[in-house]
Amino acid sequence: MITFTNVTKKYNDLTALSNINLTINDGEIFGLVGPSGAGKSTLLRTINKLEELDDGDIVVTKKKQDNSLSDIDKISVRNLKGKDLRMFRKKVAMIFQHFALLQTKNVYYNIALPLKCMHYKKDVVEKRVNELAEIVGISDKLNNKPNQLSGGERQRVAIARALALEPEILLCDEATSALDPQTTKQILNLLKKINKELGITIVLVTHQMEVVKEICQRIAIIQKGKLLEVGKTEDLFLSSSSALKTLVDDQPILPKDGKSIKLYFPRQYTGDSLITRMARELNIDFSIVWGKLENFGDDVLGSLVINVKDKDFIAVLSYIKNEKISFEVLESEGN
Ligand SMILES: Nc1ncnc2c1ncn2[C@@H]1O[C@H](COP(=O)(O)OP(=O)(O)O)[C@@H](O)[C@H]1O
Ligand SMILES: [Mg+2]
Missing domain, CATH: 3.40.50.300 (P-loop containing nucleotide triphosphate hydrolases)
Known part of the structure; x- marks a missing residue:
């Protein structure tokens, strides 16, 4: 030690x-x-x-x-x-x-x-x-x-x-x-x-x-x-x-409209099933801004940035919180 x-x-x-x-x-x-x-x-x-x-x-x-x-x-x-x-x-x-x-x-x-x-x-x-x-x-x-x-x-x-x-x-x-x-x-x-x-x-x-x-x-x-x-x-x-x-410079360029949310999928969590399910259950549209899979040692972790309309923001947030997924609301430069 x-x-x-x-x-x-x-x-x-x-x-x-x-x-x-x-x-x-x-x-x-x-x-x-x-x-x-x-x-x-x-x-x-x-x-x-x-x-x-x-x-x-x-x-x-x-x-x-x-x-x-x-x-x-x-x-x-x-x-x-x-x-x-x-x-x-x-x-x-x-x-x-x-x-x-x-x-x-x-x-x-x-x-x-x-x-x-x-x-x-x-x-x-x-x-x-x-x-x-x-x-x-x-x-x-x-x-x-x-x-x-x-x-x-x-x-x-x-x-x-x-x-x-x-x-x-x-x-x-x-x-x-x-x-x-x-x-x-x-x-x-x-x-x-x-x-x-x-x-x-x-x-x-x-x-x-x-x-x-x-x-x-x-x-x-x-x-x-x-x-x-x-x-x-x-x-x-x-x-x-x-x-x-401050050390990682691969941040996505965000749309000016709506709200952008970055989701983190730990280990083998299937991110795509979560977001398709969410779209279906909440009956909303959103766009995928950016996504990435990365190796951490022997694990694969994914992050995905989605953009939702302002009117859907609260519903989406509470859905994500319920799923216990780590997330972050990103500020676009226009905001
Ligand atoms: N022998 C030295 N004499 C004076 N300044 C030094 C010396 N070695 C390093 N520094 C200064 O100390 C700071 C930290 O240096 P360093 O540990 O080499 O940074 P890093 O490895 O993170 O790039 C720097 O500002 C560097 O200029
Ligand atoms: Mg050095």
Whole structure:
């Protein structure tokens, strides 16, 4: 568990992080989301003390491996230094947008590097590099240099290197922002696999909403160094949180007349049967302005914007409320 308490970070006059309180649970894939310059990377980098705090602390707790009842490892990051900090950083790995590989060295060497730094024996290193390459799917490219790899393959190498010392937490800073959509999906699937099979907690910084929806179980929305909202990803999207709305720019253009209502259909709810039934039972006409199906992890969620005549508005609202569907009345610009 990673617990941020009153975390504050300043760069001279600029308050990059202001009083952040947040808990990230073990085994979670947690997203730090917000516009450029919000403080996402700064917050991520406080976890492994790449940034010093001006106030507050981050405490990382972990139940001990041997299951001894009495003890829980409890590490205060702010006070870490020297050997303790080095040991802690072994458990908190990181990957970046631009991969940060050694360009003159081949894939094998790049993955082996952390193991060599820890002075593991050659045969141990070799066995481990082969295992890691297998996990990330890069076994056939061990002799290639980074410039002989695609972007997705480079990120696979960076992930393998990050896993070398068996971390418990993986920090990802815009790890897919330099990749095309299909490669992004493959890397996200790899991160999901690592999270699930190796039980590694993943904290992920991104400005890409498709990344958030695909992989993050919970997110924190950060803006101007402040924490605006924390919650389950689909809840924030379904409730159409106002903090999230400023980040999502796919809002529909609304008709000037009548009232536009956005309906959210959670999970496998059949939205079309609801609206045809409603039209029939209320004996009204309406138009469909906009609709969308989106993947949230393994779930499919839909949203639909309908436009109804002013005279039907009250009846429609009470019908929807009765169905216990999340909805929102949208303001068109003319209103
Ligand atoms: N080393 C630094 N020195 C001074 N200002 C910085 C430094 N790093 C980041 N900042 C500033 O802190 C704010 C937050 O930056 P950052 O965490 O990188 O944002 P994000 O990752 O959300 O885009 C920005 O205004 C940025 O210019
Ligand atoms: Mg950043």
